[in-house]
Amino acid sequence: MFDNLTDRLGKTLKNLRGQGRLTEDNIKDAMREVRMALLEADVALPVVTAFIDNVKVAALGKEVQTSLSPGQALIKVVQSELEKVMGERNEELDLKANPPAVILMAGLQGAGKTTTVAKLGRWLQETKKKSVGVVSADIYRPAAIKQLETLASDVSLTFFDTDVSKSAADIALNAIEQAKKKFLDVVIVDTAGRLHIDDEMMTEIKQLHAAINPVETLFVVDSMTGQDAAKTAKAFDDALPLTGVVLTKTDGDARGGAALSIRHITGKPIKFVGVGEATDALEPFHPDRMASRILGMGDMLSLIEDIEQKVDKKKADKLARKLHKGKGFDLADFVEQLEQMQNMGGMGAMMDKFPGMNEVPQDMKDQVNDQQLARQIAVIRSMTKQEKRYPDLIKGNRKKRIAKGCGQELQDVNRVLKQFKMMQKMMKRFKKGNMANMVRGIKGNMRGMRM
Known part of the structure; x- marks a missing residue:
């Protein structure tokens, strides 16, 4: 993710690095290039405008002007603003509830929602040492129920059967009751997706949310849809009290527009990113580490964590x-x-x-x-x-x-x-x-x- 943006930003900031001091003119030229880089990365225009304005104000401030290396000082400003755009820090799942803590997964069809349910279940088991159950409240697609059952078996999650003759709310409530008897820590509820947002879908998921009162409501969205991902997340947030976003397919997204747009447009944090097809390819989203990667500085902390865990x-x-x-x-x-x-x-x-x-x-x-x-x-x-x-x-x-x-x-x-x-x-x-x-x-x- 962010390959194209990293290349463009790297070249622009490298040119500034060699300059003795920053002036309004060279900052203006650099910001023009940064603006083009962000737009090419499919970042939403309001996000780009706010980002450029904030960098300009900070770059013309006293600390940057009096710095011994103004070019490097500007890079720090850009890094800081990237972190702010994406949320500044990782926001963990809030699982403080009488067991089982319920997580509701929402999103459009094809975003990778069912796979993400299994990935999140595995992550909770291995990283947080939680016992996890999963259930599909998708009564329209038997294939989605079978897919979740197969994935749950692969990663040793407790799978609860779906009775398609019942409503989505009844299916989820039944699974939660069974989870209580099994003393499970977490239940993840998969929901029906549609090819587009419609009133029927929103009504059903609102009823489901009201019935189960989840501690976390996560919106799963395909990062490759760019700024459209942010718009879809906004539409869901207007209907549901979302607590966070999961970006999928980031390994195939060279632009990264979704990651830079979602927080600004929805006000909701990105909590996880899907980085591959395997069930262990889910990572907590760290804005500071991602900003570092965008600027070509790498992310050694995440690499060390990968080594320790895997x-x-x-x-x-x-x-x-x-x-x-x-x-x-x-x-x-x-x-x-x-x-x-x-x-x-x-x-x-x-x-x-x-x-x-x-x-x-x-x-x-x-x-x-x-x-x-x-x-x-x-x-x-x-x-x-x-x-x-x-x-x-x-x-x-x-x-x-x-x-x-x-x-x-x-x-x-x-x-x-x-x-x-x-x-x-x-x-x-x-x-x-x-x-x-x-x-x-x-x-x-x-x-x-x-x-």
């Missing part, structure tokens, strides 16, 4: 002990590292959080894809245990057999072996405990590994 600590400790004892890093270790990377959302998700990624050439970024990661894993999985342990054994005929076994070309096997050798060198530096050497090694190997 990396297998037992495997990591085992590898660390192995290296410490002086035992070599082999292909079995390498494939484990690739799989850990896959668990964290793949290379694309990780790259978004590294500082300075906006300065990496696009052709290099394009070569980093999660399909390639899966292909590398397949190559190593086609090797014998002995080959993984002693990679030097892998010569001509063995390479041909491995390539055939994973349905790839000989050059693919050679490429994996080359990348393994580079990783092996880095691990030797790690074994010696010289972190500075290891960081230098990573930088040096980045070019050779084509990222």
Whole structure:
């Protein structure tokens, strides 16, 4: 998300960074570029106008004018305003209620509402250690009920059956009663979506809301619809007391207009963002971290949290002990590292959080894809245990057999072996405990590994 905006803002602010002082003229020129960048990102016009006006006022203030590096001071101003537009801080779910706390999910059809119910349930289980039940109050689409049942089974959520002969309100109330008997902490209620907003839909969801009185009413919206997402959220907010928004499909949205428009237009916080199709691809929305990513500064805090939550600590400790004892890093270790990377959302998700990624050439970024990661894993999985342990054994005929076994070309096997050798060198530096050497090694190997 925000790829295009990051590129445009990066170039504009880089030009200012080299200037000795800020004047009304160069601020005016920079803000013209920023305005165009925001409009191209499909940010709503009222949001763009307010943002530019606020930056101009702050940029012409005394603190920026007297700064030793005015260009960098302006970047701080832009970052601060981006945070304000998106909400300044992460607003957590308010689950303070007699169990079960009820969360109502609303939104249009196709926004990813049912998938988000499962993602949120999994996040609550794994991160907040809550017991979670889910129910579909969509009496019009049996496929949606079946989809939720399947997803609930996949992530070990309690699923409550839907009796389509009853009203949406009765279905939800019945699920809540069952959840009380099972002593569940949270019940998430999925609702019927429509292709567009209509009176019948709004009447039904109002009745459902009044009947179950949820502690959280979240609006699920497709970020790829841009500023239209903010308009739809506003229409729902006029009918329901929304407590927050979940932006879906942000991994496919290069513009980011929805994230920058919703808070300003609705006054409601973005609480979560969907960053992929997998059930673990849901992240709390942190405006400060997102502003940092937009300006190309990365988001190391989120990356560290991902590592803490998704990396297998037992495997990591085992590898660390192995290296410490002086035992070599082999292909079995390498494939484990690739799989850990896959668990964290793949290379694309990780790259978004590294500082300075906006300065990496696009052709290099394009070569980093999660399909390639899966292909590398397949190559190593086609090797014998002995080959993984002693990679030097892998010569001509063995390479041909491995390539055939994973349905790839000989050059693919050679490429994996080359990348393994580079990783092996880095691990030797790690074994010696010289972190500075290891960081230098990573930088040096980045070019050779084509990222």
